[in-house]
Amino acid sequence: MKERGLLIVLSGPSGVGKGTVRKEIFSQEDTKFHYSISVTTRKPRTGEVDGIDYFFKSRTEFESMIEQERLLEWAEFVGNYYGTPVDYVEKTLSEGKDVFLEIEVQGALQVRKAFPEGLFIFLMPPSLDELKNRIVTRGTESAEVIENRLQAAKEEILLMDAYDYVVENDQVQLACDRIKAIVTAEHCRRERVAPLYKKKISEV
Ligand SMILES: Nc1ncnc2c1ncn2[C@@H]1O[C@H](COP(=O)(O)OP(=O)(O)OP(=O)(O)O)[C@@H](O)[C@H]1O
Numbered sequence: 527m528k529e530r531g532l533l534i535v536l537s538g539p540s541g542v543g544k545g546t547v548r549k550e551i552f553s554q555e556d557t558k559f560h561y562s563i564s565v566t567t568r569k570p571r572t573g574e575v576d577g578i579d580y581f582f583k584s585r586t587e588f589e590s591m592i593e594q595e596r597l598l599e600w601a602e603f604v605g606n607y608y609g610t611p612v613d614y615v616e617k618t619l620s621e622g623k624d625v626f627l628e629i630e631v632q633g634a635l636q637v638r639k640a641f642p643e644g645l646f647i648f649l650m651p652p653s654l655d656e657l658k659n660r661i662v663t664r665g666t667e668s669a670e671v672i673e674n675r676l677q678a679a680k681e682e683i684l685l686m687d688a689y690d691y692v693v694e695n696d697q698v699q700l701a702c703d704r705i706k707a708i709v710t711a712e713h714c715r716r717e718r719v720a721p722l723y724k725k726k727i728s729e730v
């Protein structure tokens with residue numbers, strides 16, 4: 527039977543740079559992860575494409591996905607729903623491929639319960655001032671939404687202990703390198719540990 531792939535979850539407060547870091551990782555040719563495209567009820571931002579950035583849905587459509595248990599996790603974040611389609615994750619992992627989720631903190635904690643064997647990485651801003659500066663400079667949200675996201679960020683940062691690793695996003699390239707090094711190390715660890723377990727089990 528094929529070994530299942532690794533579920534990699536990148537999370538952290540709004541504006542820390544999760545999307546930027548994820549896009550940089552996926553632009554690199556040697557990246558072998560598979561990105562799970564989320565479903566959201568948020569309106570597309572300029573340049574965002576349905577089926578590439580997100581699957582954009584109405585609230586009714588999203589709620590029927592919840593009812594049909596088609597989401598691995600979901601959360602309401604500052605007025606919109608966001609969720610991870612479960613079928614894609616299960617199918618890709620069962621093909622032995624690594625799946626990469628980029629999601630907010632409530633959702634990551636749900637995934638931790640369903641997939642305790644996943645690899646959970648929290649992306650940290652260099653400071654709260656720099657976090658605010660990044661959300662404001664991005665220029666995609668109203669002042670009210672920015673304030674709400676910053677309030678949420680203060681609570682989210684307190685939950686970083688629930689993660690396997692904390693990575694600072696001081697420079698995009700450095701953050702990408704750190705994440706890729708963590709995944710490589712995790713694969714080595716699992717591949718060394720698994721044969722030991724198999725040997726022990728075969729001795730029982
Ligand atoms: N290391 C960095 N140094 C400076 N600016 C950065 C860095 N990483 C990301 N940014 C900038 O910060 C802003 C927010 O980044 P991004 O949209 O990737 O954050 P996010 O965590 O995905 O946000 P959200 O959770 O709201 O979707 C963008 O304008 C991006 O260009």
Ligand SMILES: Nc1nc2c(ncn2[C@@H]2O[C@H](COP(=O)(O)O)[C@@H](O)[C@H]2O)c(=O)[nH]1
Pocket residue numbers: 538539540544564565568599600601603608609610628629630631632633634
């Ligand atoms: N719980 C989930 N959170 C998700 C998912 N996809 C994205 N996100 C996170 O939502 C916020 C806001 O995103 P934005 O695109 O409106 O800025 C951000 O933290 C994303 O990482 C998901 O499937 N589940």
